[in-house]
Amino acid sequence: MPDSAAVIETADLTKTFGKVRAVDHLSLRVERGGVFGLLGPNGSGKTTTIGMLLGLVAPTSGSIRLFGHDHNGVRDEDLQRIGAIIETPSFYPYLSGRDNLRYFAGISAHSEPGEVERLLDLVELSGNANRKFSTYSLGMKQRLGVAYALLGDPDLVFLDEPTNGLDPAGVAEVRDLVKNLGRDGRTVILSSHMLAEVEQVCERVAIISHGQLLAQGLVAELIGVQGLFRVHTTDDARARGVLAALPTAHDITDTEGGLTVRIDADPSDLSRALAASNIYVRELTPVQTTLEQYFLEVTGESSVGSYGADAVSA
Amino acid sequence: MNARRWLPWALLPIAILGIERALRAIAPNRQPVATPEIPHVEQPYPQPLRTSDPSLVRPTGAPMSQPTPTTGFIRPTSPPPDRERSRRNAIVAVAQLTRWEWFKLRRRWMPWILLLILVLFSQLAIWATVFQYRSIDAGGQVIIPTAGRAGPPRTAQCTDVLAEPSRLPEGVDPALAPAFRAQCVEIAKQGDEQLRQIYATISLPGSIKLALSAGIGTILIAVLSASVIGVEYGWGTMRTTLTRGTGRAQYLAGKIAVLLLAALGALIVVAIGAASASVIAERIVTAPAGATAATWSSVAEAFGRAWFALVPMVALLVMLTVLTASGSTSMAIGIGYTIAEPILLALLGRLSDRFARLGDYLLAANISGWSSGSSMLSSSANASVSSMHHFIVLVIYTTVFTAIAFYLIKSRDVSKATGT
Numbered sequence: 001m002p003d004s005a006a007v008i009e010t011a012d013l014t015k016t017f018g019k020v021r022a023v024d025h026l027s028l029r030v031e032r033g034g035v036f037g038l039l040g041p042n043g044s045g046k047t048t049t050i051g052m053l054l055g056l057v058a059p060t061s062g063s064i065r066l067f068g069h070d071h072n073g074v075r076d077e078d079l080q081r082i083g084a085i086i087e088t089p090s091f092y093p094y095l096s097g098r099d100n101l102r103y104f105a106g107i108s109a110h111s112e113p114g115e116v117e118r119l120l121d122l123v124e125l126s127g128n129a130n131r132k133f134s135t136y137s138l139g140m141k142q143r144l145g146v147a148y149a150l151l152g153d154p155d156l157v158f159l160d161e162p163t164n165g166l167d168p169a170g171v172a173e174v175r176d177l178v179k180n181l182g183r184d185g186r187t188v189i190l191s192s193h194m195l196a197e198v199e200q201v202c203e204r205v206a207i208i209s210h211g212q213l214l215a216q217g218l219v220a221e222l223i224g225v226q227g228l229f230r231v232h233t234t235d236d237a238r239a240r241g242v243l244a245a246l247p248t249a250h251d252i253t254d255t256e257g258g259l260t261v262r263i264d265a266d267p268s269d270l271s272r273a274l275a276a277s278n279i280y281v282r283e284l285t286p287v288q289t290t291l292e293q294y295f296l297e298v299t300g301e302s303s304v305g306s307y308g309a310d311a312v313s314a
Numbered sequence: 315m316n317a318r319r320w321l322p323w324a325l326l327p328i329a330i331l332g333i334e335r336a337l338r339a340i341a342p343n344r345q346p347v348a349t350p351e352i353p354h355v356e357q358p359y360p361q362p363l364r365t366s367d368p369s370l371v372r373p374t375g376a377p378m379s380q381p382t383p384t385t386g387f388i389r390p391t392s393p394p395p396d397r398e399r400s401r402r403n404a405i406v407a408v409a410q411l412t413r414w415e416w417f418k419l420r421r422r423w424m425p426w427i428l429l430l431i432l433v434l435f436s437q438l439a440i441w442a443t444v445f446q447y448r449s450i451d452a453g454g455q456v457i458i459p460t461a462g463r464a465g466p467p468r469t470a471q472c473t474d475v476l477a478e479p480s481r482l483p484e485g486v487d488p489a490l491a492p493a494f495r496a497q498c499v500e501i502a503k504q505g506d507e508q509l510r511q512i513y514a515t516i517s518l519p520g521s522i523k524l525a526l527s528a529g530i531g532t533i534l535i536a537v538l539s540a541s542v543i544g545v546e547y548g549w550g551t552m553r554t555t556l557t558r559g560t561g562r563a564q565y566l567a568g569k570i571a572v573l574l575l576a577a578l579g580a581l582i583v584v585a586i587g588a589a590s591a592s593v594i595a596e597r598i599v600t601a602p603a604g605a606t607a608a609t610w611s612s613v614a615e616a617f618g619r620a621w622f623a624l625v626p627m628v629a630l631l632v633m634l635t636v637l638t639a640s641g642s643t644s645m646a647i648g649i650g651y652t653i654a655e656p657i658l659l660a661l662l663g664r665l666s667d668r669f670a671r672l673g674d675y676l677l678a679a680n681i682s683g684w685s686s687g688s689s690m691l692s693s694s695a696n697a698s699v700s701s702m703h704h705f706i707v708l709v710i711y712t713t714v715f716t717a718i719a720f721y722l723i724k725s726r727d728v729s730k731a732t733g734t
Binding site for chain 2: 051054055056057058076077078079080081082084086088089090091092093094095099102103104106107108109148151152
């Protein structure tokens with residue numbers, strides 16, 4: 001039975017190009033509504049995954065379920081409910097921004113009269129709508145790409161690096177727009193190398209590396225639940241010894257005002273073990289990390305510099 | 315007009331119906347599909363507007379006269395997908411795509427430049443014939459032997475030669491006058507019939523047939539076909555278009571349809587230009603005695619022939635462009651083949667008699683043979699086969715090229731930004 005809560009479900013999705021396995025048994029699940037971050041280093045398979053979800057790339061094996069339907073591949077009816085910009089937006093250079101949108105609205109199944117003007121207003125391109133696309137700056141192209149992705153009032157929107165080329169004010173505007181888009185039942189899949197932006201905008205993320213899914217879940221949980229806790233007890237010195245004897249506790253270090261410890265099990269086990277030794281917990285809090293730190297840790301990347309927008313298809 | 319000549323036209327609607335059925339078979343995903351939908355979690359249809367900005371939400375029960383916001387993002391309610399699907403069948407989708415392909419095409423410079431070239435060539439064919447007519451009408455001319463003199467050969471107008479006494483150019487031996495007179499009398503005898511034939515091609519409606527047989531149409535349609543599809547790969551707009559859910563087969567069908575319509579439109583423009591040229595030509599030349607005119611039915615046939623001759627060329631270039639994912643490469647291959655085929659046939663024909671009939675089954679030879687049927691002055695390029703043969707061969711080529719193009723576009727990944 002289709003699961004109505006998921007707009008995207010993939011099972012063992014695999015794509016190989018010759019000997020290169022770009023996507024490797026990827027099982028992804030994106031819940032309906034909200035902003036979902038798709039993260040991964042260059043060449044991790046993000047764009048190929050998006051390509052498969054948009055019916056541009058045929059999977060080598062595995063299945064895709066969009067909007068809860070059971071089917072092989074992606075149907076045109078599904079695509080009519082999807083808006084997408086992938087990498088650099090490609091439009092007709094000899095047409096104006098307005099005519100480009102008119103064309104894509106014209107061939108869309110669900111476009112509404114007046115929608116083009118409304119979207120041009122939304123992305124603040126009305127003043128430049130009659131200029132040829134070839135004369136647009138990168139930021140203007142990105143804005144037009146966002147307007148294009150919203151044509152036809154899609155239920156699912158893919159935004160691949162939507163803030164590329166935008167100035168800080170433009171980035172903030174697009175960030176707010178993306179947040180708003182995810183608030184009214186629509187699902188937005190955001191792929192961006194600006195992890196701080198992703199952290200602010202996305203409720204959930206999936207991290208892909210070498211075509212494989214490394215992590216998936218709520219951002220708050222992922223960056224909080226790495227098992228690292230700050231512990232302050234009635235006797236920290238003795239607590240250190242008790243924790244060292246626990247097989248599920250690792251990496252115990254002294255910090256100002258307590259200890260930090262990584263726990264593989266339920267944190268209540270730690271509390272119980274300490275209490276059994278007559279040591280009582282005054283504070284037990286998960287140590288928050290940033291999404292960037294978490295990303296680097298799970299992908300094994302040495303720095304965020306090696307991570308970025310896919311310049312070429314993975 | 316005998317039945318054999320009309321048979322190809324009778325078969326044309328059947329061929330078109332066959333192609334349409336094939337398109338439907340290739341693109342079944344426009345048909346209604348009974349699959350479960352995600353239940354709407356919020357409200358059943360119809361539901362109130364959803365918007366990112368709460369201030370833009372029209373309150374339930376609010377009067378419809380309430381001003382509609384001009385900015386902000388509004389999500390109007392959508393009709394049920396099943397109804398939507400049934401409303402948009404494959405033909406409607408292709409028609410819609412064709413309309414919007416035309417929207418793009420007419421905003422480009424290239425088709426207009428190609429049209430200008432086509433019109434210029436057709437006008438050139440007419441006006442060259444008009445000047446040929448005037449030359450013959452002036453009585454013709456004889457070539458005077460150079461007799462060891464340097465420089466180009468001189469000519470003498472027959473009106474001067476036939477005058478009493480003959481007016482020959484300076485330095486020409488008067489003893490040659492009888493020989494020149496005899497030549498001019500012979501030219502005059504043949505000239506009357508030639509004048510009648512030529513006049514039929516420069517007066518209405520024969521001029522339209524002459525203009526349509528100018529012969530450059532196949533090259534120009536090859537350039538246009540390669541460009542219309544090739545730019546989609548080059549600019550990466552194929553990916554942008556396909557993600558709208560237009561359907562790959564419908565997308566290609568829309569492009570083919572607009573190319574065929576553009577070809578039809580170009581031929582109409584050529585015909586109008588030829589008719590205009592005839593109006594002027596008929597004023598500056600004198601009609602020969604016993605002049606006859608072409609029939610409008612033969613012009614209609616020539617028009618149909620000229621248009622159908624372009625169809626396999628469109629199919630070839632569409633296939634090549636999809637195959638190579640490049641407009642320039644496909645253009646080079648397509649036009650190169652068209653030029654190389656007759657040369658190759660001539661070479662092979664000299665090598666062995668076994669290749670004598672090879673041209674009966676090759677593309678360019680059959681396009682040429684089919685097209686030349688419309689020309690009044692030239693006989694078929696390959697008179698050994700009938701129009702029906704040309705028609706069948708061209709239909710087969712068109713079907714094969716189109717089928718390959720549809721197969722390729724349906725089965726290939728569009729993974730890179732350039733659409734390849």
